[in-house]
Amino acid sequence: MQTLDALVADLVDRWTGDEQHPGDRGPGLIARLDQLALRTAQPRQAGGRSTPSSRPPASLDPVHWSTSIKAQARILDMQLRGSSHMQRWDRALKALPAGAEATGRVREVASTVGTWHSTVRTVLGLQAPSREMRGVRCLVCGQAAIHCRPDDDRPRAWCVNPDCEDEETGRPARYSGTRLYLLTRNTGQ
Known part of the structure; x- marks a missing residue:
C-alpha cells in the first residue's frame, strides 16, 4: 500500500508505483489522461466518412475523469485548509498530504x-476494472459489499462498506491469498 505522498506523486509528477x-x-497519471489522443473519426481523404475534427470517436471518459478528479482535489484542499481560495489543481493535490496531517484526516484523504x-x-x-462479488458477505462487517479485481497474478477483494473496519488495519477489510478463499466460501445464504 502506497503512502498518501506517493499516491499524490504518482498522480501529479511521475508514475513510479510500488512493489x-x-x-x-x-x-503522472493525470497528465496521461489529459494527453490521450482523442482522435477524430477518419477524414474522407483517409477513406472515412467525416471531416477532420468533426467528432471524437473515442470515449470521453479520460477527459471526464481528469476534470472530475481535479475539481474534487481543489475542493478537498479548500476544506482541509479552511479557506475559500481555490488553488490550481496540481498545487491542491500536492497540498493534500500536509492538509490531511494538519487536520487529522490522513486516513480519509x-x-x-x-x-x-x-x-x-x-x-x-x-x-x-473491479467487479462486484454478488452474494458474498464481508467476513468483518457481514455486509454483501465485496468488490474484487480478478487479476491472474494477484487476485484480491475488498469491502466497499464505509462502516467496515478491520481490527488489524482500521480500514475496510481487504482479502488476498487464503483469506480470499475463505471469503469466497462465505456466501451468506
Whole structure:
C-alpha cells in the first residue's frame, strides 16, 4: 500500500508505483489522461466518412475523469485548509498530504486519493476494472459489499462498506491469498 505522498506523486509528477503496482516512471497519471489522443473519426481523404475534427470517436471518459478528479482535489484542499481560495489543481493535490496531517484526516484523504489513483489506472487500461462479488458477505462487517479485481497474478477483494473496519488495519477489510478463499466460501445464504 502506497503512502498518501506517493499516491499524490504518482498522480501529479511521475508514475513510479510500488512493489505491488510498479509504474513505468513516465508522466503522472493525470497528465496521461489529459494527453490521450482523442482522435477524430477518419477524414474522407483517409477513406472515412467525416471531416477532420468533426467528432471524437473515442470515449470521453479520460477527459471526464481528469476534470472530475481535479475539481474534487481543489475542493478537498479548500476544506482541509479552511479557506475559500481555490488553488490550481496540481498545487491542491500536492497540498493534500500536509492538509490531511494538519487536520487529522490522513486516513480519509488517503482513501479518497487511493480511489482516484485506482480509477485513473483503470481508465487508462493499466489495471483491470473491479467487479462486484454478488452474494458474498464481508467476513468483518457481514455486509454483501465485496468488490474484487480478478487479476491472474494477484487476485484480491475488498469491502466497499464505509462502516467496515478491520481490527488489524482500521480500514475496510481487504482479502488476498487464503483469506480470499475463505471469503469466497462465505456466501451468506
